[in-house]
Amino acid sequence: MTTTLWSWTTSLLQVVIVGVGSLILIGFMAKVKARAEGRVGSPVTQPLRDVRKLLRKERLHAHHSSLVLPFAPMIITATAVVAVWISPLVGTHPVMVSGADIFVIVYLLLTGSVAAALAGLDAATAFGGMGSSRAMTIGALAEPALLVGVIALAIQSGSSNLAVIVASTLHNSDHAFGPVHLFALGALVIVVIAETGRIPVDNPATHLELTMVHEAMILEYAGPELALVTLGEAMRLGLLFSLVANLFFPWGVATSSSAAALALGVAALVAKLLVLALVVALIEVRSAKLRLFRLPELLAGAFALSVLAIVMGLVTR
Amino acid sequence: MVWYLLALAFGAAAALAGVVLPRHGRVAVSMALGASSCALALVASVQELVCGVAWTVHVTQLLPFSGVTLSLDPLAALFVALTAMVGLAACVYFLGYAHGPTASRSGVSVFMLFVLALLVVPAAANVMGFLFAWELMALSSLVLILSEQATRPRARSAALWYAAMTQAGAVSIVLGLLLVASSAPGQDFAQLAAGAAHLSAAQRSLAFALTLVGFASKAGAVPLHVWLPKAHPEAPSPVSALMSSSMVTMGVYGILRVGEGLLHGGNLWWWVAVAALGVLSAVYGSLHATTARDFKRLLAYSTIDVMGLVLTGVGAAGVLYDTGQREDARLALMASLLLLVAHAAFKGSLFLVAGSVERATGTRNLDRLGGLVHTMPTTTCLVVIGAAAIMALPTLSGFSSEWLLLQGLLHGFADSSTPAVIVMLLGVVALALTGGLGAVAFVKVVGIGFLGQARSEGAATAVEVSRWMRLAAGLLAVPSVVLGLAPGLVVNTLSRAASAALGVGAASPVARGTGLLLSHLSGDIAPLELLVAVVAVLAALLGANRALVQRRARRVAAWGCGREEQTPRMQYTATSFAEPLQRVFSDVLRPQTDVEVTHAVESRYFQESVTYSQHIADVVEVRSYRPLISLVMRLGEGARRLHNGSIHRYLAFGFVALLVVVVVLS
Amino acid sequence: MNAAYVAALQVGAGVVLFCAVMTLWRRGVRTIVSLLGVQGLALGAVALVLGLHERNAALLASGGLVVILKGVVIPGVLLRASRLDPLSRETRPLVNVPASLVAAAVLIVLSYVSSARLTSLAPSVATRLVPLGVATILVGYFMLVTRRRAVSKIVGLILVDNGIALVAYLLTSGVPFVVEMGSSIDVLLVVVVLQFLLLSMRRHSDVDALTERRELHD
């Protein structure tokens, strides 16, 4: 019984941290970019306030939209919550961790982006179609690099289950600095930036509809649905960041089910997320948004890196 | 065994009823007989799969020389079950679909002959019986493609391509089988398998290559796939559903039967070639699926894509089997068989839905569809289920089969022999790329085809199709959900089929309740628990939404940046949706765009009209088949000069031939 | 000590191949040349690590030479050449960048396949890394063939040379010192000669892309 009690607490902790924490993470990244420009910038908890205010506003649906428009935000958030629920973020034994396979997490996130793309098309506007077409294209180009990159890690640790990968990297930590992990880290950082729509790939704070990729899909949402979409997207970002953090720097993840280990796990996860957010924010400040048709170069580079990671794995076995 | 023969009898009776009965009762009676024959075949094959007692029966009177041997071992039973499942749905669909030429005497009876042939091919166990069933299948589908040529302009050329390529494939299969049969004591596959040991390595490779060409063209492998995107859209929908779900799988059945059954695995490089063929088809098929505009052509290319993945799984299984890893080989083969069954279900359902959409709106072009979610709600739900399954979204059949395939590929890496590693690497890359591109294709189908505003008069006035058609598509959607949620139930029968194919002992239990637990590899998924979690969170969100938000949602005009009126033409179309990907992969797809500018009469500087048209031809067809055809035509021209009608010239030919023979013999 | 040696060797060889792939990825000629410098340093590091491990003085000397020559001198010379038009970028390579990166991935897999038999002769830590050297040769040759800018072609040539040196170090723990000296000198010679050719071409027609050169038959 105790193990299930601990695994339930681990999972609940993970959902709470990544749920609330990722909104604060986005606020923190905005704050870093503001301070880099010399501005005070909005407070770190601003996204939380925005979501709270949006919950009290009215819901608007376009004339030609069907049931897809109200249901898509729920699917995005639900798949993100389940993905966070079962993956090894705070500890390596959350509930149903046996199901935390790479394929499950990648395709849960794919379900979320498919729901967002269908919602974009449902409102029958030009911007919605444009946004979903670009988002699906970038998703299709980023998928090979993501899957091959994580499989490079899976080969080294013998199984495609995330918890086993984290545990085995934790066990022989010389792997963590081996070339396989370095190249896979390079590939996955590029893919995470592409999936969460950060600067070099897509500018979340743009007002120009024609340059939007992700924002164009949610132009039609108002009030509570927009709050849900923002929460869902933030959780996806939080999940991807913490997966990158835990797969490549697994120190601090709770392996035993004791209160101290869980506390350490939480602290380690928060620290790693903040460092990774700082790095990504500085990348955003230093670089401009790439033209849409210069993106295949970036993503093909990530794919080449992941193949390099696999071959390095074979060579240095 | 009795059930199966009864099913064949009912099938024959249905075909006879199609010919004899008058127009009024014909469709109902023959379809009833056909559906019952499929049901009986399903019962026979499931019984065979579950209790696993293989039987063989030899019927001499049917074919003049050698008679027909029918035998049902687990592998053949799996393919019969798959065909019966899709056949049942197709017969039910035919009830609602049949009108005009398809309900004519020949339309109904040939359709039943086609279903009958599909049921017999996996069970045929001697060379003559197999070839007879194979030809019956090819010819009946050819007639069916032509059955609706009055309304479909391109049906004739599609039938021509289809006939040419299937007959060429059949010839190479006949040669291959005769080569194998040359050293065998008798005609039956069992005797062939025994006799194959005496063949030299070169002969076995030649036999495998010949049969591979025939079966790969039937399975839609890339260089030989050109007939598939032409023939499937032109056939009536129940026929294209059957063709795409079960006829295509006969190619994979042939490769397994000849490669593993008769030639006992052969050498490693056969299976590396099969895997390479599979990867090429997977990537090429999914690329063309994303950029296709016609609904059924998109589905046909997606069939090539999934068949490519299945061939990769089969190739990986062969490689692992030859490098001595029996356990992983069975896993890889089980994965490809599960993907085959799952694909038959969701592809059949999607083709039937495409037929309903074509019947309701009058067009298959995605650029002219849209807004069907309001007028055809049930069909939209069915297409969403089918699309979600083919995109491998979690807890549906596509997901569990692709996950199993990935596990099989992953554990080929553990073994260090180079060809195994290369096949696994190619397979993983193909799986990743087709996953992404497949998602784009089917978001396009659902998003552009069914959501948004209607883009044409036909789509605007669409009305829901008849009960039978929706019921049939629903019947096929059920296995997509069941196989996805509870693969554990099916996996034992699959492992028995895989073991029968590979000639390996019984498998270690892989099912854990409804999920999959791979004992010797530490990876498992429990799709049912995953779905329960997602549904629970969705219910929680719905409850919170109801509680928090008091006001009902207000209907307003969509936000178009302040534009006054919002016309349907302002929406994205299927072409513009796939345009970024087409531009990224333009050197593979080679789109031909031509722009005609008609200048004003007065001066060249003012244009009256600019017409832009873009067409994505099939690169393989344009680059390799067209030159081949023009070469053959030129040869034909040359030969025509020989026939100038003078008798002396013809006698001279005979004489020269005689001289050559004499010189050669001396 | 042995674990550190293995890790250093693997990371060093990995960085050599990584720089080769990165030169295909980046467009700025100056970044390409600086990547070449990093690769030279990594190659020198591999030689030094091998020298220390096997206590072979000739290897240490040649490692030092490689660090100086390929890490510092050659990139310096090339940077000086490309500084004349700081904005020169690889604008229209014959094979576009995504396709060349996929080609690089294929070449890497190909080199792994081809040298599998080579490493099976005497499978030690060093010889298992030979595919990386072969991959660097292939990627360098691909760059030599598909790039238009003269400086990029020179960098491609030097990548090939670095690849050959890496394979030599890993397989036979270094060629005799004299041979190493000879090959390094002639690489420097080639660079200097191409330097003059580049300068004269640029002073002549202010364009340094070899293909434009062919059409400009003034």
Add this chain to the structure above:
Amino acid sequence: MRFRLRRRDGALRGLVRRPISERVTERPAQVAGVYLRGSLQLRHVDVGSCNGCEVEIASAFAPHYDAAQYGIRLVASPRHADGLLVTGVVTHNMEGPLRQTLAALAEPSVVVACGDCAVNGGIFSDAHAVVGTLSDYVTPDVTIVGCPPHPRDIVAALRSLGGR
């Protein structure tokens, strides 16, 4: 003489140095939108402005006056916005889009009239293409006078809308 670009200030150095924004601490009188405490999103609509107000609004969000520190942000779509920041006098062509944008707002919403043109038609009130001022279509909750208004006034007005 070779002209060398002065190296831009490093982003990292920006993180450690004190930001240059002017911080106004005393709380403005609460005008409307009490529920907007700390989070105000506006959609800027230029219905016929000479762009003078836009320049001032831009500097209101620039580092020195930095309206974002009070939780105020410009967004891309009126669906996401709590209100409209309207500049300029209502011209013939922009009358339709103004109505569309007002209809696209989710209730409860506010309207801010920025600059003399939006408040009372300003110097263009009798030009030939002008059909009226903002108050003919909707009564603005907050008006910011000035041609163009000073960024401090803009920030103060927006903060009075429930910004912190």
